[in-house]
Amino acid sequence: MTAELVRGQNHPLPGTRLEVRVSSGVPVAVGATLSGADGTVTGADRVVHPGAPSLPGVEVSRQAAAEHRLALDLGAVAADVHRVAVLLALPEGTGGPGRFGAVAAPFVAVTALDGTEIATYTLTGLDTESAVVAVELYRRQDAWKVRAVGQGYAGGLTALLQDQGVPGAAALAAAVRDAVTRGLDRSVATPPPRTEDGDRLRRTAPPLAPAAASGTPQPSSGPQPPHTPAPVAPDTAPPPPVAPAVPPAPDGTPPQAAAPAPPGGPIDYTHPRRRTSAPPPPSAPPAQPGAPVAGDASGWTMEERLYNQVWGMFEDLARTTAAYRSAVDFAESRMERELDSVLSDPRSRIGTAGDAARAEARARCEELTGKAREALDRDLAQLTAESEVVEPALPVAFARWDHPVWHAYRVPMEIPMALRLGDLHLPERPELRIPMLIRLPLERGLWVDSGRRGSERALMTDEGRLRRLALDTAVAHAARLLAVYPPGDFTVHVIDPAGSGAAAFAPLTASGVLAEPPATGAGGVATVLARLTRRVDLVQMALRGGAGTDALPPDLDTAEQLLIVNDFPHGFDDRAVTQLRYLADEGPAVGVHLMMVAGREDASAYGPVLDPLWRSLLRVTPVPDDHLADPWVGHAWTYEPPRIPEGSEVLHRVLANVAEARRDWRR
Structure with missing residues (x-):
C-alpha cells in the first residue's frame, strides 16, 4: 500500500535496500547529504553529487536528467549516519528554468527493489527556489523512516549546503555545477511528447470488452490533487507529466515531424517546419469515439474498473485543460512578441501599416485560441457524456448521497477499495464533476x-x-x-x-x-x-x-x-x-x-x-474551495464537499441499518 505524503509527514520503511525515484519534467541534478543525529553534515565527503556519485550505501546519477533512480542500502551507510537527505537542484547557467515555480512539481517515490512503491511525495508550493531538500530518510529506534521535507532555497545549492552545515559549501556547489555542465554536454535531447494516438480521449473505436478497455489511471494526487494533493491523488504511480502543446511554426502552420529513416538508410536533414513543396490536402476528419460505457477500464471486478475509470476521467480532464491553457498561453505570448516587434520599429508605430500588423497579430492569436477552445470543448463534451454514464453505475462507496443506490443500502460484508470524499471540478467546465475517491483503509x-x-x-x-x-x-x-x-x-x-x-x-x-x-x-x-x-x-x-x-x-x-x-x-x-x-x-x-x-x-x-x-x-x-492541486500539472481543483439533500432521511436510514447490523454482530 503506497503512502502519499504531504510536507512534514513521515512513513516507516519496511527494509533498508530501496530506490528513490525522481520525476521532474525538466533536467535536475540529484544529490544526497549524510548527517549525524544532530542533522549536521561533518564534511564534503558526506555529500553525494554528480561529481562524486557514490558513498557506502548511496549512489546517484552523474548528470542532470528529468528522471532519476537513486540506489540506497541504508544498512551499508556509516554507523554514525542517522539522516540521508535527498537534494534536487536546477542546473545553473544552462538557459533552462531558473526556479522550480516555473516547472511542473517534482515527484518523488520511495520504492522497494522490485518497483513496489512505499511512499510518494509531490513537491508543490515551490516558487523562486532553485534547490530543494525533497525527502529525508532517518533512523528511529533502530528502524528507518522517510519524511517529506520540501524545503526550498532561493539561494540555490550553496544556500542549501550551508543550511546543512557543510564546510566549504560555495566551493562544493561550484564543483557540482561543473560536473552537471559536463554531464549536460554529453546528454541526448529530450524525447518528443507522445502523440494523440496514445491519448485515452481520442480512441477511434469502442472497446471490445470493459475489462480490456483503455483508460488505466495514473495517481496523484492529485487537487494532486490538487495531488493532492493531493491532494487528490490515488495510490498508484502517477503518469508522466502532461507534455506541453507543441507550438505551430511562425507562419501559422502546424508542426510536422520528419519521417524516421529506415535502418541503415540516409539521414534526412530537412528542417521539419520548412516547406519545400505544396502542403498535402487536408486529411479526413478523425473517426468519432465510441459511445461511453460504464466500467470502461482495466480491472478484475466492476468496482475496480469503475475506480480506474473515474481516475482516468480525472487524468483526462487534467491533461486536456493543461493542453488548452498551454495553447492559449503560447498564442498570447506570440501576439505580445509580434506587437513588441511592431512597436520597436519607428516606421511601423503609426500609420496604416502598424495598425494592420497589430490587427493581424491579434487575429492570429484569436484563431489559435479558437482552435484550442474547439479541441477543449470536444474533449469536455466526451468527458461529460462519460460522466453521465458512469455516475449512475457507481456503487454505494463511490456514489453521491442523492444516488438511488442508497435506497437499497445494505451493510456490506467486505471493505470497498475506495471511498468518495466529495467532487472536483475546474473553471473551464464547472458543471463537469469528477468524484474524489480515496483508497481504504485511510492512509491519512x-x-x-x-x-x-x-x-x-x-x-x-x-x-x-x-x-x-x-x-x-x-x-x-x-x-x-x-x-x-x-x-x-x-x-x-x-x-x-x-x-x-x-x-x-x-x-x-x-x-x-x-x-x-x-x-x-x-x-x-x-x-x-x-x-x-x-x-x-x-x-x-x-x-x-x-x-x-x-x-x-x-x-x-x-x-x-x-x-x-x-x-x-x-x-x-x-x-x-x-x-x-x-x-x-x-x-x-x-x-x-x-x-x-x-x-x-x-x-x-x-x-x-x-x-x-x-x-x-x-x-x-x-x-467549495480551490485549494487542491494535482501532481501532474498543478491545476487548482475546486473541491465540493458532500451534500445530503435538503429534507432527505438517507443519513438516518443508513445509520439505523449500521446500528442494527452492529447489534446483530454482537449477539
Whole structure:
C-alpha cells in the first residue's frame, strides 16, 4: 500500500535496500547529504553529487536528467549516519528554468527493489527556489523512516549546503555545477511528447470488452490533487507529466515531424517546419469515439474498473485543460512578441501599416485560441457524456448521497477499495464533476477546516454557520465510513470538550453507532486520547515483534478507529496536544485515524508547533474551495464537499441499518 505524503509527514520503511525515484519534467541534478543525529553534515565527503556519485550505501546519477533512480542500502551507510537527505537542484547557467515555480512539481517515490512503491511525495508550493531538500530518510529506534521535507532555497545549492552545515559549501556547489555542465554536454535531447494516438480521449473505436478497455489511471494526487494533493491523488504511480502543446511554426502552420529513416538508410536533414513543396490536402476528419460505457477500464471486478475509470476521467480532464491553457498561453505570448516587434520599429508605430500588423497579430492569436477552445470543448463534451454514464453505475462507496443506490443500502460484508470524499471540478467546465475517491483503509487523517480564511466562499459565510457546516460535513464523512465497513470493523469516537457540537452529532448519538457518548471536558479528552494512544503502542509492539492479534489484550478493540475532534484546542493541554500529534503521525499505519474539525487560526496560540499536525492531514472544506492541486500539472481543483439533500432521511436510514447490523454482530 503506497503512502502519499504531504510536507512534514513521515512513513516507516519496511527494509533498508530501496530506490528513490525522481520525476521532474525538466533536467535536475540529484544529490544526497549524510548527517549525524544532530542533522549536521561533518564534511564534503558526506555529500553525494554528480561529481562524486557514490558513498557506502548511496549512489546517484552523474548528470542532470528529468528522471532519476537513486540506489540506497541504508544498512551499508556509516554507523554514525542517522539522516540521508535527498537534494534536487536546477542546473545553473544552462538557459533552462531558473526556479522550480516555473516547472511542473517534482515527484518523488520511495520504492522497494522490485518497483513496489512505499511512499510518494509531490513537491508543490515551490516558487523562486532553485534547490530543494525533497525527502529525508532517518533512523528511529533502530528502524528507518522517510519524511517529506520540501524545503526550498532561493539561494540555490550553496544556500542549501550551508543550511546543512557543510564546510566549504560555495566551493562544493561550484564543483557540482561543473560536473552537471559536463554531464549536460554529453546528454541526448529530450524525447518528443507522445502523440494523440496514445491519448485515452481520442480512441477511434469502442472497446471490445470493459475489462480490456483503455483508460488505466495514473495517481496523484492529485487537487494532486490538487495531488493532492493531493491532494487528490490515488495510490498508484502517477503518469508522466502532461507534455506541453507543441507550438505551430511562425507562419501559422502546424508542426510536422520528419519521417524516421529506415535502418541503415540516409539521414534526412530537412528542417521539419520548412516547406519545400505544396502542403498535402487536408486529411479526413478523425473517426468519432465510441459511445461511453460504464466500467470502461482495466480491472478484475466492476468496482475496480469503475475506480480506474473515474481516475482516468480525472487524468483526462487534467491533461486536456493543461493542453488548452498551454495553447492559449503560447498564442498570447506570440501576439505580445509580434506587437513588441511592431512597436520597436519607428516606421511601423503609426500609420496604416502598424495598425494592420497589430490587427493581424491579434487575429492570429484569436484563431489559435479558437482552435484550442474547439479541441477543449470536444474533449469536455466526451468527458461529460462519460460522466453521465458512469455516475449512475457507481456503487454505494463511490456514489453521491442523492444516488438511488442508497435506497437499497445494505451493510456490506467486505471493505470497498475506495471511498468518495466529495467532487472536483475546474473553471473551464464547472458543471463537469469528477468524484474524489480515496483508497481504504485511510492512509491519512482528515481536517475539516472550519476557519474563514483561505477561501472567498468561507469569508462570505457567517462564522457560526461555517462551523455548523464543518460539523455536518464531518458527520457525513463519518457516516459514509461506517456505512462501507462490515459490522464491527469500524469504530467511531467523538471528542467535543464544550459540548458545542451536540446538535450536529445527534445523528451519530441517536442511532447508537458511536462506541461511547461524545467525550466532554478535559477529563474526557484525556481518557479518549490515552485509550487510543495505548492501542497504537500495543499494535506497533505486536507488529515489530512479529506477533499476531492473539497477543493483544482481550479488551483491545482491533477494529479500525476514527477519532472526531471538535472545538480544538478547547480542553487540550500540552500533553493532550502531544498525544494528538502522535496519533496523527503513527495512528494511520495501525488503524487509528484522526478527523479534526477546527480552524487553524483557533490554534495559533501554540505557534508553529502544530504545523506538522495540519500538514499531515488531508484538508477538506465545508464550502467549495480551490485549494487542491494535482501532481501532474498543478491545476487548482475546486473541491465540493458532500451534500445530503435538503429534507432527505438517507443519513438516518443508513445509520439505523449500521446500528442494527452492529447489534446483530454482537449477539
